Amino acid sequence: MWIVALLVYLLAVFHRSSLAVAGLTAAERFDISAAQLATFTMLQLLVYAAMQIPVGLLVDRFGPRRVLLTGALTLTLAQAGFAFADSYPLALVARLFVGMGDAMTFICVLRLVNTWFAPRRIPLITQLTGMVGQLGGALAAVPMTIALRELGWTRSYLIAASFGIVLSLALVLVVRDVPGGRSVRGPAMSVTRIRASLTASWQQPGTRLGFWTHFSTQFSATTLALLWGYPFFVQGEGLSDHTAGLLLTLMVGVMVVAGPVLGLIIPRHPWHRSSIVLGIVGSIVTVWTAVLAWPGEAPLGLLIALVVVAGIGGPASMIGFDLGRTSNPSDRMASATGIINQGGFIASLLLVVAIGLILDWRTPGGGSDYTPTAFRWAMSFQYVLWALGILQIWRYRVRTRRKIMAENPEEYGRVPL
Numbered sequence: 001m002w003i004v005a006l007l008v009y010l011l012a013v014f015h016r017s018s019l020a021v022a023g024l025t026a027a028e029r030f031d032i033s034a035a036q037l038a039t040f041t042m043l044q045l046l047v048y049a050a051m052q053i054p055v056g057l058l059v060d061r062f063g064p065r066r067v068l069l070t071g072a073l074t075l076t077l078a079q080a081g082f083a084f085a086d087s088y089p090l091a092l093v094a095r096l097f098v099g100m101g102d103a104m105t106f107i108c109v110l111r112l113v114n115t116w117f118a119p120r121r122i123p124l125i126t127q128l129t130g131m132v133g134q135l136g137g138a139l140a141a142v143p144m145t146i147a148l149r150e151l152g153w154t155r156s157y158l159i160a161a162s163f164g165i166v167l168s169l170a171l172v173l174v175v176r177d178v179p180g181g182r183s184v185r186g187p188a189m190s191v192t193r194i195r196a197s198l199t200a201s202w203q204q205p206g207t208r209l210g211f212w213t214h215f216s217t218q219f220s221a222t223t224l225a226l227l228w229g230y231p232f233f234v235q236g237e238g239l240s241d242h243t244a245g246l247l248l249t250l251m252v253g254v255m256v257v258a259g260p261v262l263g264l265i266i267p268r269h270p271w272h273r274s275s276i277v278l279g280i281v282g283s284i285v286t287v288w289t290a291v292l293a294w295p296g297e298a299p300l301g302l303l304i305a306l307v308v309v310a311g312i313g314g315p316a317s318m319i320g321f322d323l324g325r326t327s328n329p330s331d332r333m334a335s336a337t338g339i340i341n342q343g344g345f346i347a348s349l350l351l352v353v354a355i356g357l358i359l360d361w362r363t364p365g366g367g368s369d370y371t372p373t374a375f376r377w378a379m380s381f382q383y384v385l386w387a388l389g390i391l392q393i394w395r396y397r398v399r400t401r402r403k404i405m406a407e408n409p410e411e412y413g414r415v416p417l
């Protein structure tokens with residue numbers, strides 16, 4: 001069941017990333033500018049983030065199996081629509097639905113993991129889930145480039161969409177919500193209930209600690225991977241296309257390796273989760289500072305260090321879900337996960353937009369001939385997000401500990417809270 005659900009998530013990440021290598025082809029096909037191209041990414045991130053809480057509530061109400069199936073079918077239809085889209089507005093609508101279907105997968109997979117695995121295995125399995133999902137991004141790069149070149153736009157995207165049909169069938173046949181039943185339903189959702197569930201989740205300092213953990217750790221890697229990494233390395237740091245591509249691939253590789261390592265460390269040191277997060281964010285800030293402060297182009301070794309620490313931030317964001325898991329009862333788990341999963345995507349969306357705006361502002365004469373100085377300004381926007389994130393992690397870690405001390409003093413320092 002985990003493998004089938006995991007493959008649906010991998011497919012969602014594949015569809016999410018499948019435009020990254022098709023940028024130039026898309027610009028030609030729809031006759032659009034770079035800003036219009038970036039709108040695809042912004043729209044996807046926006047829809048993804050906006051859907052997290054509704055999807056969390058739907059999972060609590062209708063169970064992960066039904067919601068995951070809806071997500072897989074939405075992705076399939078949206079990607080098929082994208083294959084046939086011949087105008088920019090139609091393509092935007094298709095990407096909007098890709099974002100919607102994508103938003104329905106991860107929360108469902110986490111819910112299934114939380115139901116079917118023993119608690120002590122959950123952190124590792126959660127990390128493995130994130131890790132395998134990221135491979136979808138890597139798979140979208142090379143095979144999609146080859147497919148676009150050899151088969152053309154429509155056939156490439158249709159073939160990508162067709163995997164969804166097979167996986168939807170497997171999902172119907174294999175996945176069960178709970179040991180005793182194929183599908184479960186939670187209590188009906190009145191507006192009052194929804195508000196109560198969300199308020200209860202949000203009032204848990206552990207949920208907010210999870211949200212700010214997710215917010216602070218993953219935006220650097222997500223922004224580099226989905227849009228700005230390639231232009232930053234090529235135009236901002238003077239690397240060749242090939243080296244820029246290798247650096248971004250290395251970042252995915254680091255995510256894949258770091259995920260299970262963190263998954264093994266976290267259950268052994270549950271009391272130090274937020275310290276580990278602060279350490280990782282601190283390393284990301286330090287290496288970015290060295291890159292941005294370097295006079296002229298940064299040496300390749302430093303840029304490698306940058307993608308390594310930024311890559312570790314991806315799996316580190318999963319610690320946010322673990323904090324949510326240990327702070328909420330199971331019937332509120334999906335809505336808490338939905339709240340937490342918004343964090344990194346809101347931060348990434350803000351950064352994607354801010355970088356675009358600052359680049360335009362700092363580029364003399366407009367156009368997309370961005371200078372290294374413009375990139376330095378633009379990438380420095382991350383300090384705003386890091387400062388906010390670190391402050392909030394600190395605040396909510398203090399509150400979480402205070403709450404445990406007040407409610408369960410004998411457990412202080414022993415339980416994974």
Ligand SMILES: N[C@@H](Cc1c[nH]cn1)C(=O)NCC(=O)O
Pocket residue numbers: 013102106130131133134218255259313314315316317318341344
């Ligand atoms: N931070 C990611 C997952 C991840 C794991 N390793 C690297 N990144 C996340 O929040 N995922 C949610 C999703 O829908 O992908």
